[in-house]
Amino acid sequence: MTQGIRARVRAETTEAIKETARRHLAVDGPNLSLRAVARELGVASSAVYRYFASRDELLTALIIDAYNELGDAVETAEAAAPRRDLAARFRATGHGARNWARAHPHEYGLTYGTPVPGYAAPQDTTGPATRPVLVLMNILRDGVARGSVHHSDRLAAPVRADLEAALATLEYTDVPPAVLARGMIAWTELYGALNFELFGRLIGAINDYDAWFDHQLRSLSGYLGLPAR
Amino acid sequence: MTQGIRARVRAETTEAIKETARRHLAVDGPNLSLRAVARELGVASSAVYRYFASRDELLTALIIDAYNELGDAVETAEAAAPRRDLAARFRATGHGARNWARAHPHEYGLTYGTPVPGYAAPQDTTGPATRPVLVLMNILRDGVARGSVHHSDRLAAPVRADLEAALATLEYTDVPPAVLARGMIAWTELYGALNFELFGRLIGAINDYDAWFDHQLRSLSGYLGLPAR
DNA sequence: TGTACATCAGTGAACGCGCGTTCACTGATGTAC
DNA sequence: TGTACATCAGTGAACGCGCGTTCACTGATGTAC
Numbered sequence: 460m461t462q463g464i465r466a467r468v469r470a471e472t473t474e475a476i477k478e479t480a481r482r483h484l485a486v487d488g489p490n491l492s493l494r495a496v497a498r499e500l501g502v503a504s505s506a507v508y509r510y511f512a513s514r515d516e517l518l519t520a521l522i523i524d525a526y527n528e529l530g531d532a533v534e535t536a537e538a539a540a541p542r543r544d545l546a547a548r549f550r551a552t553g554h555g556a557r558n559w560a561r562a563h564p565h566e567y568g569l570t571y572g573t574p575v576p577g578y579a580a581p582q583d584t585t586g587p588a589t590r591p592v593l594v595l596m597n598i599l600r601d602g603v604a605r606g607s608v609h610h611s612d613r614l615a616a617p618v619r620a621d622l623e624a625a626l627a628t629l630e631y632t633d634v635p636p637a638v639l640a641r642g643m644i645a646w647t648e649l650y651g652a653l654n655f656e657l658f659g660r661l662i663g664a665i666n667d668y669d670a671w672f673d674h675q676l677r678s679l680s681g682y683l684g685l686p687a688r
Numbered sequence: 689m690t691q692g693i694r695a696r697v698r699a700e701t702t703e704a705i706k707e708t709a710r711r712h713l714a715v716d717g718p719n720l721s722l723r724a725v726a727r728e729l730g731v732a733s734s735a736v737y738r739y740f741a742s743r744d745e746l747l748t749a750l751i752i753d754a755y756n757e758l759g760d761a762v763e764t765a766e767a768a769a770p771r772r773d774l775a776a777r778f779r780a781t782g783h784g785a786r787n788w789a790r791a792h793p794h795e796y797g798l799t800y801g802t803p804v805p806g807y808a809a810p811q812d813t814t815g816p817a818t819r820p821v822l823v824l825m826n827i828l829r830d831g832v833a834r835g836s837v838h839h840s841d842r843l844a845a846p847v848r849a850d851l852e853a854a855l856a857t858l859e860y861t862d863v864p865p866a867v868l869a870r871g872m873i874a875w876t877e878l879y880g881a882l883n884f885e886l887f888g889r890l891i892g893a894i895n896d897y898d899a900w901f902d903h904q905l906r907s908l909s910g911y912l913g914l915p916a917r
Numbered sequence: 918t919g920t921a922c923a924t925c926a927g928t929g930a931a932c933g934c935g936c937g938t939t940c941a942c943t944g945a946t947g948t949a950c
Numbered sequence: 951t952g953t954a955c956a957t958c959a960g961t962g963a964a965c966g967c968g969c970g971t972t973c974a975c976t977g978a979t980g981t982a983c
Contacts (some may be wrong), residue, residue: 465947465958472959488805490719494936505939506960514937573801574887576717585892612910617896618903625893644877644904651880658803663814664854667846674847675873681841682911694925694980701926723969734972735927743970 473510475500477524480517484565489518489575515578518569522584525566530590532559537594545602546677546685552594553649553676557656564657571650572658592646593629599642599683600634607686610637645679702739704729706753709746713794718747718804744807747798751813754795759819761788766823774836775906775914777827782878782905785820786885793886800879801887821875822858828871828912829863836915839866874908 479499483491493514497504511517536555540548560567570588574580602608614622614636622636631639652675655661656668665671708728712720722743726733740746765784769777789796799817803809831837843851843865851865860868881904884890885897894900 469959486805488802490805492936493938503961504937505962508938509959568802571883571889573717573797576715612907615899615903617899621894621896621900640903640907644907647880647884647904648873648877649880651876651878651883654800654880654883655876660800665850667850670844670846671850674844674869675876678841678869678873698926721969722971732928733970734929737971738926 469510476507476510476517477520480521481563481566484521484569488565489569489572489578491518493517518575518578519581519583521566522569522580523587525563525570526584526587526590528563528566529556529559529570530587532556533591533594537598542601544687545598545607546680546687548598549595549680549683549685550673550676552591552598553672553679556591556649557653557672560653560657567653567657571654595642595646596629596631596634596639598685599638600631602685603634603638608638608684610635610641610684612637612640614640641683645683648675648679698739705736705739705746706749709750710792710795713750713798717794718798718801718807720747722746747804747807748810748812750795751798751809752816754792754799755813755816755819757792757795758785758788758799759816761785762820762823766827771830773916774827774831775909775916778824778909778912778914779902779905781820781823781827782901782908785878786882786901789882789886796882796886800883824871824875825858825860825863825868827914828867829860831912831914832863832867837867837913838864839870839913841866841869843869870912874912877904877908 476496479496480491483496483499487495491514493507494504496517497507507517511520533552533555536558537548537552540551542548569575599608618640619636622639626632626634626636626639652672656665656672661668661671705725708725709720712725712728716724720743722736723733725746726736736746740749762781762784765787766777766781769780771777798804828837847869848865851868855861855863855865855868881901885894885901890897890900
């Protein structure tokens with residue numbers, strides 16, 4: 460497998476570049492410097508171009524990785540909760556997202572922070588980006604199937620239309636739009652909570668972030684009507 | 689008032705610089721270029737230093753302005769709603785924030801987006817930053833005073849401690865911590881909703897953003913237990 | 918009212934810097950016969 | 951197994967660029983007498 464060795468080295472180098480770039484995100488934010496990455500790797504800046512055609516391409520790779528890592532984290536966290544306990548599954552989902560985001564705040568910023576100016580995310584990111592949402596939707600679907608989750612909130616016509624279209628696209632037509640609406644609102648809150656915590660908007664107000672996040676999850680669990688066990 | 693004329697011209701120029709810089713936010717994001725601003729004003733780049741000691745100082749001025757404009761927008765919107773209709777006041781608050789954010793997306797990004805790397809917001813921003821929160825808290829306080837808003841959610845000890853301390857600091861001790869908890873959650877959701885909308889995370893899912901935002905406000909109003917009228 | 922002086926806005930050249938990207942190159946590693 | 955050739959990673963110099971900030975200056979506007 461002589462060809463294999465070349466390919467493996469190449470993959471390793473690619474990973475090393477991304478690894479270094481990830482570390483640089485912490486300092487430079489999304490406008491990270493190719494030259495700085497190359498410098499830290501002890502390599503000519505032009506060498507990086509053997510692996511990534513441009514700075515934007517490297518950034519795109521990092522973004523896709525981040526979405527997938529977050530997706531992995533959320534999925535495995537949720538999978539560890541007992542299937543029948545919908546509330547526990549929901550909390551596991553939230554804590555999974557938060558733990559990953561806290562461990563990789565700058566990669567999280569890449570995915571859910573302010574868009575990088577002048578940089579247009581390619582299509583490839585939309586798939587991985589929806590993974591956490593699907594985890595939440597599966598919980599809701601299970602709850603609906605068991606007859607334990609149901610909401611009858613009134614929906615204005617355009618809202619209903621948008622939600623029904625989304626459900627059709629994702630093939631979740633067994634989930635009623637009113638349930639999806641609450642799911643999206645809960646998801647939006649969690650996202651906002653992560654931003655507030657990670658970007659330091661709660662400094663001075665909250666000291667025990669673990670407890671506050673857990674409280675939010677429990678409150679949202681009630682809002683979603685997830686049975687306690 | 690010869691001195692007055694100098695001062696007025698100075699204020700006008702300062703405003704012109706900020707105005708131009710604001711426009712540049714749309715292109716460069718938070719790492720805006722002093723030179724580009726000066727160029728557009730038809731002025732030597734060094735001239736800007738007569739008005740702002742550094743790029744960071746200009747950025748700080750923009751951030752403070754943004755917080756205050758958002759605060760103004762929220763306060764006047766809320767003030768236009770009938771005092772006795774708590775749900776209407778809450779919706780007005782939310783729509784006020786959203787309308788301003790949509791009209792000034794990049795200034796909004798400055799305040800509630802990812803923090804600018806390498807830039808530490810000075811203390812001066814914390815005051816203006818809390819204005820929208822206070823608007824919401826006043827609505828809750830009124831509801832509590834009238835006996836129409838009350839929640840008995842269980843709070844873990846550290847959560848209760850943090851919330852009580854915050855209430856004491858802000859001198860809202862007549863608002864129970866459980867009510868504040870729901871208020872903060874609602875506020876967090878609204879913030880998340882604005883980010884999702886402004887940063888394009890809902891593309892493909894939502895078409896009618898007005899309707900969806902209004903729905904969220906109504907659902908949160910229910911969550912907060914605000915009486916319909 | 919007129920003059921001498923101080924204040925201040927704006928100039929333009931210069932500083933030192935880092936950036937993304939290109940290109941012709943060297944030398945090592947793999948491939949084909 | 952040995953040799954000729956192709957592939958590929960990495961080099962280092964160079965391109966053209968824009969940036970923030972400083973500094974000595976000019977000239978206009980205001981102030982004090």
